[in-house]
Every structure is written in structure tokens, then in C-alpha cells.
Amino acid sequence: MRDDTWADEAEAAARLVGYGFRPKHTPARDETYRLLVKRYHEDPDFAHLVKRCAAGMGLKVVGVSTRSGMVHAALPGSVFETKMDQFVRQVRMREQREAERVLYGITHLAIAVLAFPRREDLADDGYVGKVRASEVTQYVRSVCDLLAERAASVDQEDDPPAEAPELERAWRVYLKRPEVAPTRKGNRGLSATRTITTRALTYLFDRGMLTQQGVDPERSERLYRTTHRYQMQVRELAATRAYEELLTLGVLPPVTDTDGLRTINPDTLYD
Template structure:
């Protein structure tokens, strides 16, 4: 079914719903119009088909129509809505690799098993936990390098990323003592989580103390779309091995 079955004011409604979906921090429970349009998308097949067609034209995949998270869209490679670390104007090439490694580590730390990606709900994570996991990863990679039989790395960039991360100190406060500096590994984890908050994929879990966050279902769905990438597979394998060793 195509948008030919939806006309006039309905086309404006379709566009409005996709517009809401492109504002990832907006939630339908906070916006009556968004909530009503989302309900139409969930219950009216012609309306949903029109939403899917508009998303298709914008090179977006409609991942889920979620009652709480809203319209969840995933930009395809090359879409104008795709965010790439290379587009970040203030990062060096090595810093982009570090930040990319941190994002993958957050996902692997939060969802070590395939069934974790099928659940619905928030997952709590802490900066300290992600840093500890990355340093465990680095230890394993260093051992593999010394043994020369090593782990097969998905691409050279991952090798550069973990070596660069290893040179960072776990935490170094600024002169005022109030914030971490850019030379701290935990600063990069906080930066990655800050971006996830901006994208509506995480929220600070202040009740659990500083440095704790809740990863939204929206983040899980984005990870699910990218779960086959080699770097995620490698970190997932190491995380599962770590959990087995801890038991």
C-alpha cells in the first residue's frame, strides 16, 4: 500500500509523526498530538504504510512504533540523518577511534547475550563499569599480542583505538577538582553517554549516584540493527568470556 491511500490533512499528519520521530528525546506520553498520531500508526494500516513510505524516501528504516519510546527510526548509510564520528569537527582521527570504541563497549557491556537485545526496558550502566570492561579488553589484547597467536581484530582501526585508550589515565580531575579532563578514559565514556542522552537513548540515573545511566529501549534497538558488525561481535565474545570467568 502506498501514500496514494492517504491524502490531504492525513499527509500532513504523516509528516508530523515522522518529524516527531526525528526528535529522539521527545516522548509521546509528554505530547498529546504525538501520542494520538502514534496510536494511528499502530492501529491504521494505511496510515502506517504512508509513514513507512515517507521514511523510505528519507532513507530511514522504521524500526518500531513503541508506545513509550515513540517512533524509532534508524538512518541508513548515506542518509542525511546519519551521524558519523568523522563529522565531529573537534575530534582528531585517534579521538574518533577512541569514542567509537567506547560506544561499542557500552553496547557490549550492556547486552552481552543475544537475548538481551530482545528485551524491552531500560538497562543501567555506570562509567566505572565500562572503563573496567575496556581495561579488561585491553589486557586480553595485550596478552594476545605478546603470545603472537592473538585475537583476530576486525580492522586496523580497532588496534589503534585500544592502544590509544590504554594510554589514557582512568580518571584525572581538573584543577578545580570538579570535572574529568580529556586525558582521562572516563571523560570519553562520559562524553559518549552524554551524546546518547542528547539522542534520547539514555538518561542519567541520579538515584544510583554520579556516573550511572539508564540505556533506553531505543538504544537497544539501534544496537540490534548494528549487532553484526565485527567490532561488536569481538567485544561481545570477550564480555561473555569475562562473565563466565567471574562465575
């Protein structure tokens, strides 16, 4: 009779990796999931097998916890990798795809930085970030304005050099777009920066990275809160060059203890 012990181990490891593709499904709602997470933390050999199983699928295990379950990210070249041009296709942007790729990229980056404006917030598992579409849109535009001012002060040409920092190459694209750009039917146009921000937030919400906390009656817009799953993903993002550039620009709004980010004054960037 064949010994299926090894096969059972491999199947259990693959099942745990598979749970990572169900971002809104948590161990608290599934006893099998909970036991696999528990085993991952208590059995080093099983944890190693899970990581190797994920690697074979082109995935990196970002974290495993009872709160968020399995969180993994696609390795470069993986079939599961969602590049920014693929994301643009998913949100049905058919024209100016290269420009949209840049705009959505910088918007996603801004959401991450605004959600966790301090490194201690990113390191604190109990911290919950808060973002609104208007804050993200205004922050990105403020950053672009600052970069434009810096470029003008050194008489920089319209086209930045290839070795320029990532944000230096992106702000020109963003500033050319209107915030609203209404259509004939009164809706926001697809190219409007506010539409880009809303779609980026919706994308993260649909993947269990953000939760929605109703509509703020005073601002008439939805408030999003970060999940632990998103926090773990942003920790990976924090190692990128562009994320570091945003943090060092010095234009992050202050943070309060009661309501997350305060509104940025369009003239001073602060209240």
C-alpha cells in the same frame, strides 16, 4: 475543488517521522502523537507511507511503539547521519581527531554491550540495562588488555594488518590513554578515557537513549538506565561486526538480578 486526502495522509506520515527527532517527547505526553502511533500499527497502508516518507528523508524506521514513539536511524549518506568524526567535533575534540574517532566509537560500542550483555536481554522489551562510567571505562580497558595479550602471544607487529578485526585496530589507541590525566586545575583532561566515557554517556542521555538515576553514594558516580528507544537502536547495532566481536571475547562481567553489572576485578575481570 481539489481533493486533499492524499496530501493529508502525507502530512500525517511526515508528522510522525518528525516526532522521531524529539527523543524525549513520548506519545503519552501528546494525544496527536499517540493517535499517529496507533494508526501506524492498525493501518498497513499508513505504515507503508510513513516508511517511504522516512526513506525519502534518508531515514530508516527502527521501531514505533507507545512507549518510545517513533525511532528512526539515518541511512548511510543521509544528511541526518552523525558519523564518529562529526561526533568528535560536537564534543569539542580539536586535536588527534582520528584517534578520538576510534576511542569514542569503541566506547559507544562498549556501552551498548554492557547495557545488554545477553542477547535475551536485548530481545526482551521489558529489560532495562544499567551502566556506570567506571564500569564502561574499566571494561574497555580490560578488553584492550586482552587483545594486547593475544597480539603478543602471536608476535603481532605494532601496526595490525588492514584486514584485522575492528577491535584489533582500536585497542592500541585506547591503551595509550590514561584513565584520568588531571589538568593543572585538577580536572580530568579531555584525552582521558574516563572523560571520553562520561561524554559518550551524556551524549546518549541528551538524546533520550539513557536516563539518569541519581548518584550512587557508595561509588560517588551516576547510574544510567537504558530506555526502550536505546534498546531498539542497539538491536540495529547488534548486526555489526564489532558488536559481535565484543560479545565473543568472553570478558563480559556477570549480571545479577538486583543491581545490573557487578564490579569487574581489575586482575581477574570478575568478582
